[in-house]
Amino acid sequence: MLAFTGSRLDRADNDRADPERLAGYMNWRARLLALDGLMPGMDQAGALAWGTLADAPEDAELVFLGLDGGKPCFACVPAAGDAAPRLANPAVWQAMASLTPDDLAIYGGARSIVDWHARHRFCAQCGGTTRIAKGGWQRECNQCAASHFPRTDPVAIMLVEYDGRLMLGRGKGWPEGRFSALAGFVEPGESIEEGVAREVLEESGVKVRDVTYIASQPWPFPSQLMIGCHGYADDDALVVDETELAEIRWFTREEVAASLAGDGPFAAPPAQAIAHHLLTWWRDR
Amino acid sequence: MLAFTGSRLDRADNDRADPERLAGYMNWRARLLALDGLMPGMDQAGALAWGTLADAPEDAELVFLGLDGGKPCFACVPAAGDAAPRLANPAVWQAMASLTPDDLAIYGGARSIVDWHARHRFCAQCGGTTRIAKGGWQRECNQCAASHFPRTDPVAIMLVEYDGRLMLGRGKGWPEGRFSALAGFVEPGESIEEGVAREVLEESGVKVRDVTYIASQPWPFPSQLMIGCHGYADDDALVVDETELAEIRWFTREEVAASLAGDGPFAAPPAQAIAHHLLTWWRDR
Known part of the structure; x- marks a missing residue:
């Protein structure tokens, strides 16, 4: 299997667009992916570390990653995106080497989307500020109402x-x-x-x-x-x-x-x- | 052959990044794709209409589309992009029906890129204004110097x-x-x-x-x-x-x-x- 594929998360796409269901996911059972900026947090066994939503700053932008055996999983948009986003750095490669294929897929998908948010806080169409929408699978402009979507x-x-x-x-x-x-x-x-x-x-x-x-x-x-x-x-x-x-x-x-x-x-x-x-x-x- | 494929233009990718060569292409031989906003201009035979760079407004942003049998081809970024970019409109479909496959490919590629420029005049990272670069295959932020690339x-x-x-x-x-x-x-x-x-x-x-x-x-x-x-x-x-x-x-x-x-x-x-x-x-x- 190719690295970064095979995530066990169910993206539950339809739930992203449903504000009520999404709000319902932000509960005490929800898990927050531990990230230090864009670097993966690891537990002592070398697996991805997870916390709870209580670990997120109060004004945090939260991305809904999907459901893991029914448990809602989120990641927090970091203060800054990758400054040289086209290049992987050695520290990431080292962390990657210890993750299971499944964890690597979850980390890769989460990294792409939180990095996109961190680098798209403004509207390319009008320069206005944007806000996170649909569980992090969209941003909306506060000024011209344009919608923006994660890029691949x-x-x-x-x-x-x-x-x-x-x-x-x-x-x-x-x-x-x-x-x-x-x-x-x-x-x-x-x-x-x-x-x-x-x-x-x-x-x-x-x-x-x-x-x-x-x-x-x-x-x-x-x-x-x-x-x-x-x-x-x-x-x-x-x-x-x-x-x-x-x-x-x-x-x-x-x-x-x-x-x-x-x-x-x-x-x-x-x-x-x-x-x-x-x-x-x-x-x- | 699939519609929108098979363009006869040579994109001459390496020349885009070479300011001197690019400036050299902006000569009296250069052709400017006739566009009315995002709609294709057509000649009396139903083919794509072309003018010269003299037809472009003085402050126009010009995208280098490629070489057509050695002749440099450009398109002008319109004032506004597609307001409902996910949907083709009936007038476009009518125009498309009369174009040859080759013309359709040139129009499609040009439309995508000039529309992207029209909807990306600001930097998603900092909100600053951006300027066209590399013959239209990049935009650069005037404020934070971030580079932005056409999206597919x-x-x-x-x-x-x-x-x-x-x-x-x-x-x-x-x-x-x-x-x-x-x-x-x-x-x-x-x-x-x-x-x-x-x-x-x-x-x-x-x-x-x-x-x-x-x-x-x-x-x-x-x-x-x-x-x-x-x-x-x-x-x-x-x-x-x-x-x-x-x-x-x-x-x-x-x-x-x-x-x-x-x-x-x-x-x-x-x-x-x-x-x-x-x-x-x-x-x-």
Whole structure:
């Protein structure tokens, strides 16, 4: 199973829009996810720590995460969002490594949405202040009444294959030897498949065809939907986009397998990343 | 080919971030997409109309759409965005019907992005004013320097099958007899497949399994990425979510085929919608 998927919470979507039912959930049985800013609070066993609503500041904005075996679960919007939201930081990775898959999914979803609230306290349409609504699945402008919804950004991440070898790239600023699948945001006006073809052409100069979907994963830094794809190239001649990438190389199946096993020509992406899953899929194909 | 895909423009992504190259594109050869607010301007042949940059107001915010056979193409951000951005309006549908697929793709992409700019003149983080950047593929806050990026919202739209019959729903407020695939936004913290399962359970009470991806389409009202999927149900007992749907029914392959041909028990979705494509895929499966 992919990291950040498989949350045990029932989002109880319909209850969010029902103020009475939502108010009813804010009771003594409700659990509040322990967060230090955006970092997960952990108990002594290394699981996510939970408190009660009494732990929240009086003026706190509370997000309804869902029901856990009937128990309402909330998280508190922190004072500030992630200052560099596109990057995961080492402390988060360390915490992530100790969480069970189930806890990781709950933390990831909660982090994305409370971070969104922290960075959307004003209305993009008129500049007015906004307030939380529908249990945290909406914000409303106090001035122009515009509604705003949590954001999820689709990102295409792709394995491109030519003659039995796989194209992997090393991003600018990455350590020597670390390689992963190319990726980029799907833009307004394009399908997933068109996004894949554009990104690959832009970053590598390679034309890609026969794009297929493999798997998807939510990625909470800050809130991407990673859409994993595979495609074929007709040529292996590279024109590397040096504004984004340090290098691109083609790797054989044996090299990919060895690297996934920790003993190959490149450092593979971490197990939590969909890129790892995609490489494993390709190795076993 | 799905409507709104297949644009002939080269987005020339790398040039957006290069102020010199971008300034060089703003020349006498550049073309300006004719828009009346968000409505497409059309020439006498029913094609998209284009002018020159001289047609833009002096203080216009210009979005670089890409290169058309080397010619730089721009669109102007209108005074106001779509007031009801989730709904296409009849005048747009009429205009859409006369455009070639290629023109429709250019219009759809341009509409999404200029509408986003028109509704994002302020910084969601601090309330300050923002200015256009990177040829319209970014906005920057004049106050806190936050960067903002055009938004694309992933929506799962799904065919759910049980015992050779397909689940289709009629939305609240839709005319009698009009049915389509269920759909809903993929939320932070879930994969596409999890979004499909949650939406189906929430709207129909039906558990879905073995979800597979079929196709995707950009939808410019205002800027969705429609992700078409298929899944199987283990049961056909329905618990309809009456806050969102007027009714749900199960249709046989023959009924779907007849309805797509205009002579069946329900009015099928229009050819431009991915739902139409999905139904056709299922009919021919």
